Amino acid sequence: MDFNDSQQEAAFRKEARDFLEANAEKRSIISDKPNDKSPQIAVAGAPETVKGGKEAAQEALERAKVWQKKKAEAGFAAILWPKDFGGYGGSPIQQVIYSQEEHDYLVPSGYFEIGIGMLGPTMMVWGKDEDKKRYLPKMITGEEIWCQLFSEPSAGSDLAGIKMKAEKDGDEWVLNGQKVWTSGAHFADYGMIVARSDPTALKHKGLTYFYLDMKTPGIEVRPIKQISGTSNFNEVFFNDVRIPDSQRLGGEGEGWKVALTTLMNERLAVGDPPGLDFDQIFEATKELEVEDGLAIKNSEVRQKMADWYVQSRGLQYTKFRSITALSKGQTPGPELSISKLVTASKMQDVSAYALELMDSAGMVHHDQNPVLKNLFQNGYFFSAAMRIAGGTDEVLRNIIAERVLGLPQDDRADKKVPFNELPSGKN
Amino acid sequence: MNFDFSDDQKLLRDQARKFLFDKCDRKSVRTILDDDQLHYHKELWSQISEMGWTGTAIPEEYGGLGLGMLELCVIAEELGRSLAPTPFSSSIYLFAEFIKNYGTKDQKKKFLPSIASGEKIGTFALSETNGTPKPSNVKTEYSSEKINGYKSPVSDGETADYLIIAANSDNKGNRNSLSLYIIDLHQDGVSKTSLETIDPTRPACSMKFENVKAELLGEQGMAWDMIENIFNRAAVLYSFEQVGGAQVSLDEAKKYSMERFAFGRQIGSFQALKHKMADMYVKIELARSNAYYGAWALSTDSNELPVAAAGARVSASDAFNYAAKENIQIHGGVGFTWDYDCHLFYRRSKLLSLNIGSTRQWKENLISNLEKRNIV
Numbered sequence: 091m092d093f094n095d096s097q098q099e100a101a102f103r104k105e106a107r108d109f110l111e112a113n114a115e116k117r118s119i120i121s122d123k124p125n126d127k128s129p130q131i132a133v134a135g136a137p138e139t140v141k142g143g144k145e146a147a148q149e150a151l152e153r154a155k156v157w158q159k160k161k162a163e164a165g166f167a168a169i170l171w172p173k174d175f176g177g178y179g180g181s182p183i184q185q186v187i188y189s190q191e192e193h194d195y196l197v198p199s200g201y202f203e204i205g206i207g208m209l210g211p212t213m214m215v216w217g218k219d220e221d222k223k224r225y226l227p228k229m230i231t232g233e234e235i236w237c238q239l240f241s242e243p244s245a246g247s248d249l250a251g252i253k254m255k256a257e258k259d260g261d262e263w264v265l266n267g268q269k270v271w272t273s274g275a276h277f278a279d280y281g282m283i284v285a286r287s288d289p290t291a292l293k294h295k296g297l298t299y300f301y302l303d304m305k306t307p308g309i310e311v312r313p314i315k316q317i318s319g320t321s322n323f324n325e326v327f328f329n330d331v332r333i334p335d336s337q338r339l340g341g342e343g344e345g346w347k348v349a350l351t352t353l354m355n356e357r358l359a360v361g362d363p364p365g366l367d368f369d370q371i372f373e374a375t376k377e378l379e380v381e382d383g384l385a386i387k388n389s390e391v392r393q394k395m396a397d398w399y400v401q402s403r404g405l406q407y408t409k410f411r412s413i414t415a416l417s418k419g420q421t422p423g424p425e426l427s428i429s430k431l432v433t434a435s436k437m438q439d440v441s442a443y444a445l446e447l448m449d450s451a452g453m454v455h456h457d458q459n460p461v462l463k464n465l466f467q468n469g470y471f472f473s474a475a476m477r478i479a480g481g482t483d484e485v486l487r488n489i490i491a492e493r494v495l496g497l498p499q500d501d502r503a504d505k506k507v508p509f510n511e512l513p514s515g516k517n
Numbered sequence: 518m519n520f521d522f523s524d525d526q527k528l529l530r531d532q533a534r535k536f537l538f539d540k541c542d543r544k545s546v547r548t549i550l551d552d553d554q555l556h557y558h559k560e561l562w563s564q565i566s567e568m569g570w571t572g573t574a575i576p577e578e579y580g581g582l583g584l585g586m587l588e589l590c591v592i593a594e595e596l597g598r599s600l601a602p603t604p605f606s607s608s609i610y611l612f613a614e615f616i617k618n619y620g621t622k623d624q625k626k627k628f629l630p631s632i633a634s635g636e637k638i639g640t641f642a643l644s645e646t647n648g649t650p651k652p653s654n655v656k657t658e659y660s661s662e663k664i665n666g667y668k669s670p671v672s673d674g675e676t677a678d679y680l681i682i683a684a685n686s687d688n689k690g691n692r693n694s695l696s697l698y699i700i701d702l703h704q705d706g707v708s709k710t711s712l713e714t715i716d717p718t719r720p721a722c723s724m725k726f727e728n729v730k731a732e733l734l735g736e737q738g739m740a741w742d743m744i745e746n747i748f749n750r751a752a753v754l755y756s757f758e759q760v761g762g763a764q765v766s767l768d769e770a771k772k773y774s775m776e777r778f779a780f781g782r783q784i785g786s787f788q789a790l791k792h793k794m795a796d797m798y799v800k801i802e803l804a805r806s807n808a809y810y811g812a813w814a815l816s817t818d819s820n821e822l823p824v825a826a827a828g829a830r831v832s833a834s835d836a837f838n839y840a841a842k843e844n845i846q847i848h849g850g851v852g853f854t855w856d857y858d859c860h861l862f863y864r865r866s867k868l869l870s871l872n873i874g875s876t877r878q879w880k881e882n883l884i885s886n887l888e889k890r891n892i893v
Contacts, residue, residue: 396880404803491791
C-alpha cells in the first residue's frame with residue numbers, strides 16, 4: 091500500500107498544479123472574503139451563487155467563460171474526451187488527479203460540467219458526425235453552454251414519467267409542455283431534451299430525445315427562487331416549439347436509452363464538491379465559545395466531530411480505493427454511489443450543529459455577518475437541496491440496494507400499462 | 518497510488534476464508550457458546566496455529582513467519598467474518614505486539630516462539646473497575662519484585678499462560694507511576710474467577726494476584742505510552758475483525774430478506790428494508806476504507822497511526838454495531854431466538870467495540886490526536 095503517484099501520474103499532476111498556480115487563486119478552509127458565498131458547494135450545473143442582480147451574474151458568467159477558455163487551451167477542460175473533439179484524450183486517473191488539484195483553488199464552477207460531463211458524451215454516442223464537429227469543440231471552450239431538460243413537475247425521481255409532448259409534423263417536431271429544475275437554462279445556449287412522442291406506448295417506450303437551440307421561438311425560461319434566496323434552477327416552458335427532425339438523437343421511441351447514456355455520465359460529472367465538511371467545523375470549533383469555553387474543548391462537541399471525521403475521511407479513502415482500481419484499469423467500486431448520499435446529509439448535520447454552537451448568533455444571515463462568513467447558514471440551506479438534486483437520498487439508497495446489493499426491485503404499478511392509462515393523481 | 522492489498526495478500530485472504538468456512542462453521546462457534554466450561558475452540562486454535570497464522574507478523578528468528586502487519590489485517594478480517602472462538606486477538610494483537618515492540622532480546626526469545634506456535638497463549642490486563650481505565654484507577658502494585666492486586670475483566674484470562682499487566686511502580690498514582698510487567702500465570706498467588714460475558718465465545722475472567730513474581734517489560738513508568746501505542750496497533754486489527762463481522766451480518770440479512778415472503782412478495786423488495794441494508798452497506802464501505810487507511814499507517818510505521826487507528830476503530834464499531842442490530846430487525850421474530858445466528862453477531866459486535874476502550878473513548882482519542890497533529 092502506498093499513496094505515491096506513478097512517474098507518469100506525477101508528471102501529469104505537476105502539469106496540472108503548474109497551470110493552476112499560474113492561473114488561479116488558492117482556496118482557504120474558511121474563505122475570508124466578505125460576501126463570498128463561494129465556499130458553498132457547486133453541484134453540477136448549479137453555479138456558485140452570485141449576489142448583486144443580473145449584472146453581477148453576467149459578469150460572473152463572463153469570468154467563468156474566460157477561465158474555461160484558459161483551461162481548455164491548457165487541455166484540462168475535457169480530459170476524458172478524445173482529441174478529435176478537442177479533448178485531452180486522457181485517462182480517468184488523470185481526470186481524478188486534475189480534480190484533486192483544482193479542488194484547492196477558487197475557480198468558477200457549475201457552468202460547464204453538465205455539457206462536458208453528460209451531454210457531450212451523449213452526443214458522442216448518438217450524434218451525427220457533423221453535429222459532433224459543430225458542437226463539441228465549443229462545449230469544451232465554454233463558448234457555448236448546454237443545459238439538460240429532463241425533470242418535469244410530475245416526473246422527478248420517476249424520470250421516465252415525463253409528459254412533455256413531442257408531435258411529429260412533416261420534417262419537424264412540435265414540443266409542448268414544461269420542464270423544471272433545469273440548471274443554467276437562463277444562460278445556456280443549447281439544451282438536450284427528452285419528450286413523450288407516443289403516449290399510448292409503455293412508459294419507457296414512448297420517449298424521444300432531441301437537442302435544441304435555447305433561442306428557438308416558444309421557449310420561456312423562468313428562474314426558481316430557492317430556499318437559499320438565490321436561483322440556480324429554472325422552469326422552462328415550451329409553447330409550440332418547432333425543431334427539425336435532424337436534431338433527434340437516437341430513434342423515435344428510443345429516448346429512454348439515450349437518456350440513460352446521459353444519466354450514466356451524471357455520476358461522473360457530479361464532482362467532488364468543495365465546501366462544508368469536517369475541516370470547516372473543526373476550524374469553527376476553535377473560534378466558537380460555548381458555556382464551558384471553546385467549543386473544541388467540549389466533550390459532546392468532540393464526540394460529534396469524531397463521527398463527521400470518519401465519514402469524511404472514509405469517503406476520501408473510498409475514493410483512493412476507486413483510484414487504485416482505475417489506475418489498474420479496473421472498474422471503480424462503490425465510491426460513486428455512496429459519495430453524495432453521505433456528503434449531503436453530513437453537510438446538513440454539520441451546518442445545523444455549527445449554528446447551534448453559535449447560539450443566537452446562528453440566527454444571523456446578514457451580508458456582513460462577521461461570524462464565519464455565513465458559511466454554515468449557507469450550508470444549512472444548500473444541503474437541503476443537495477439531498478434531493480441529482481438523485482434523492484431515497485433514490486440513491488434504492489440504487490445501492492438494487493444495483494450494488496442485488497435486492498429485488500420494488501413492485502411497480504407502471505410496468506405493463508400504456509403510459510396514458512397510468513394513474514397520475516391531480517396532474 | 519496503490520491503496521489495496523497485494524495479490525499475494527488477497528490469495529492469503531481467499532485461503533483463510535475457505536479454511537474457516539470449512540473448519541469454523543456456526544456449529545463450532547456454538548460449541549463454545551453453549552458450554553460454560555469451554556473457553557475457546559482448541560482444535561481450531563491448533564489448526565490455525567499449525568498454518569502459522571499466530572506467527573504471521575512475528576519475525577522468523579522468533580519462530581514466526583515474518584510477514585507484515587498487512588497480512589495480519591487480512592487474517593483478522595477473516596477471523597471476524599467467521600466469529601472464530603479463539604484467543605487470537607489477546608495473544609497476537611496484544612501480548613505478542615507488546616513483547617515484539619518493547620521486549621528485550623531475551624524476552625522475545627523467551628516468549629515469542631511459543632506464542633507464534635500457538636503452544637502458549639498470552640493476554641493483557643489493565644482495567645480494575647467500572648468505567649474508563651486511567652492511571653489514577655489502577656491500584657495493582659509492584660514492589661519488592663512482586664505483584665499484588667486485582668484485574669477485571671481480563672479477556673481470555675482463563676486460557677492464558679502469560680499475562681502483561683499494568684501496575685503501579687510507585688505510589689503517586691499518575692501517568693508515570695505505571696509500568697508493565699510480564700507474569701507467568703502458572704504460579705501460586707494467581708487466582709482466576711470466570712466471568713460470563715455478553716459474548717461467551719469471547720470469554721473473560723477476573724484475576725487476583727498475591728505476591729506474584731513478575732518481570733518488567735519496557736521502561737519503568739512508561740506503561741501508558743506503551744499501552745496507547747499497542748492499543749492503536751490492535752485497534753486497526755480489531756477494525757478488520759469488525760468489518761468482517763459487519764459484512765457477514767449484511768450478507769445474512771440480505772439472504773434472509775430474499776428468501777422470506779410477506780404480503781405476497783420478498784421482504785427484501787420493501788424499501789424500508791432495502792434502505793436499511795443500503796445504510797449498512799454505506800457504513801461498512803466507510804469502515805473498510807478507514808480500516809485500509811489504518812492498515813497503511815500500521816504497516817508503514819507512519820506517525821499518522823494514532824489518528825488512523827482511532828478513525829478505523831470508530832468507523833468499524835459504528836458499522837458492526839449497526840449491521841448486527843439491523844440484521845436482527847430484518848429477521849423479525851426469529852432474529853432474537855437462540856437458534857438463529859443473528860445474536861452471535863449482535864454479541865460479538867458490542868464486545869468488540871468495548872474490549873480495548875469504548876467507542877466514546879476512541880472518539881475522544883481521535884479528536885485529541887487531531888489536535889496534537891495540528892500543533893505539530
